[in-house]
Amino acid sequence: MVTALAVGVPVASPAHAIANGDQVADGKYPFAVKITATGIPTPEGGKRNSSCTGGLISPRWILTAAHCFRDAQGNRVARTVADKTTATVGRADLTGDDGIVAKIVQVKQHGEADVALARLDRPVTGITPLTLNRAKPRKGQKVRLVGFGFITANATRTPNRMRTGRFEVTSVAATEMGLSGIAPKKNTSPCERDSGGPYFTEAADGTAVVFGVVSRGPDCPHLGPDTATRVDTIATWIRSVIKNDVAPSPSPPATTEPAARASEAATDGAAPQADPVASYSPVLLAAIPAAAVGFVALLLAGTRKNRRRSGHRRRR
Structure with missing residues (x-):
């Protein structure tokens, strides 16, 4: 052939x-x-x-x-x-x-x-x-x-x-x-x-x-x-x-909002903010003196009460 x-x-x-x-x-x-x-x-x-x-x-x-x-x-x-x-x-x-x-x-x-x-x-x-x-x-x-x-x-x-x-x-x-x-x-x-x-x-x-x-x-x-x-x-x-013969990367689009762009960059990919109450651990509480624990408990109770009242106002 x-x-x-x-x-x-x-x-x-x-x-x-x-x-x-x-x-x-x-x-x-x-x-x-x-x-x-x-x-x-x-x-x-x-x-x-x-x-x-x-x-x-x-x-x-x-x-x-x-x-x-x-x-x-x-x-x-x-x-x-x-x-x-x-x-x-x-x-x-x-x-x-x-x-x-x-x-x-x-x-x-x-x-x-x-x-x-x-x-x-x-x-x-x-x-x-x-x-x-x-x-x-x-x-x-x-x-x-x-x-x-x-x-x-x-x-x-x-x-x-x-x-x-x-x-x-x-x-x-x-x-x-x-x-x-x-x-x-x-x-x-x-x-x-x-x-x-x-x-x-x-x-x-x-x-x-x-x-x-x-x-x-x-x-x-x-x-x-x-x-x-x-x-x-x-x-x-x-x-x-x-060698380095590659396609050129496209240029990023122009923007007139540099401040907003910087703010987005600062928060992009960041971990969500934790609830301050949920972040307390039993180990930390055990290290706090009894008086301080009581004071903290009063603060927390007041916070929860205010939250409930605020919630009732939003539903009206």
């Missing part, structure tokens, strides 16, 4: 797009990225076009597969090789105008794992990036995959709308893991040009955590596993590349 993957030359057996997947609604999974390369050099001296999938992990950096960036000889390179390489972010329907299209201006190869990081020429705002997983995946764990690849093995054009499917971790190796489709069909599987697509989990608060990156597998659609690179084993390297 020969599969033409991503932004390089045709190679044997590497990875893919989502066959038998669901179409993704507009605005869903905005961190998904389509990487488009126009004018890739070929060994014969010509040019061709191709694409990959990726995931936004910070305002300027995309996580994808290393083999998405190769020269005419098929060697992985830490640079773009096409005449033009762009990233479409936040756009489930590629014919629409949601999100942004930015140029990829820098590539960092991991060197061992089939993972690369691509830097954009401008930051993406208004989209929450994927969070990097730090824990070892578990066999049987359920994850989701999104991609912009082909939906059949013999396709010649990628679909205009992003696809998604559910997968289960079937094996866990030192740096990779196997995943098999479970929904919407048992043979839901990544296809050509889904390379670099993120396998992720979804939390109740909307946080998406990326566990793996599509690397290689059989022609689609198929039963059984594809291979993905584990993110937890390379998370330290990823952080060393993107």
Whole structure:
């Protein structure tokens, strides 16, 4: 089997797009990225076009597969090789105008794992990036995959709308893991040009955590596993590349009531004021001389009497 993957030359057996997947609604999974390369050099001296999938992990950096960036000889390179390489972010329907299209201006190869990081020429705002997983995946764990690849093995054009499917971790190796489709069909599987697509989990608060990156597998659609690179084993390297590239925090709203704000800050989170009567303890009372105890008792009785009278007045 020969599969033409991503932004390089045709190679044997590497990875893919989502066959038998669901179409993704507009605005869903905005961190998904389509990487488009126009004018890739070929060994014969010509040019061709191709694409990959990726995931936004910070305002300027995309996580994808290393083999998405190769020269005419098929060697992985830490640079773009096409005449033009762009990233479409936040756009489930590629014919629409949601999100942004930015140029990829820098590539960092991991060197061992089939993972690369691509830097954009401008930051993406208004989209929450994927969070990097730090824990070892578990066999049987359920994850989701999104991609912009082909939906059949013999396709010649990628679909205009992003696809998604559910997968289960079937094996866990030192740096990779196997995943098999479970929904919407048992043979839901990544296809050509889904390379670099993120396998992720979804939390109740909307946080998406990326566990793996599509690397290689059989022609689609198929039963059984594809291979993905584990993110937890390379998370330290990823952080060393993107460093402090994080989304800016929004500025707090202005206010014209500094005194009120200071008062709220002073009382926010403070323990409720205790009732003075309830705060007396038997130990403390035992330490008070008898005369003083009697005096205190008279004071308390007067206080309770006044409270009852005051209460009657409020009910009238």
